[in-house]
Amino acid sequence: MSSSSEDLLGYAPPIGEVLWTAMNAQIRVLTGGDITKEEAVLSMDTWRALTELDAKAKEVEDIKRQTK
Template sequence: MFPHFLKTIPSDSENLLGYTPPIGEVLRTAMNAQIRALTGGDITKEEAVLSMDTWRALTELDAKAKEVEDIKRQTK
């Protein structure tokens, strides 16, 4: 449903340190990044983002991920 946002995690061969953080830390970091992307860094919008419909939030995150992909492709 969200091909630009939900992607396969890179293989462990790219993890040169051999360290895998605890799943709770990984999920917390990912969730904070998602909230920040949806608020644009404006903490006054956090309550609205947290009460937003999940599908709507994922649609917006997918659109933002696509924009980043497009920018990366254009700058190559």
């Protein structure tokens, strides 16, 4: 395990915890923080959700480039 994935004591969170955190972050991005949209997001086609996440990531990158 690389030192970037461990703390100073050599602890790395269980992979399930890491994946759960990542999944929740992705759901939050897709819902825009609106919990009433969560059911629609969870029933969304996986490829469509990934396409949307990719587009949102590119938008953020563009905004960061423009603000430098």
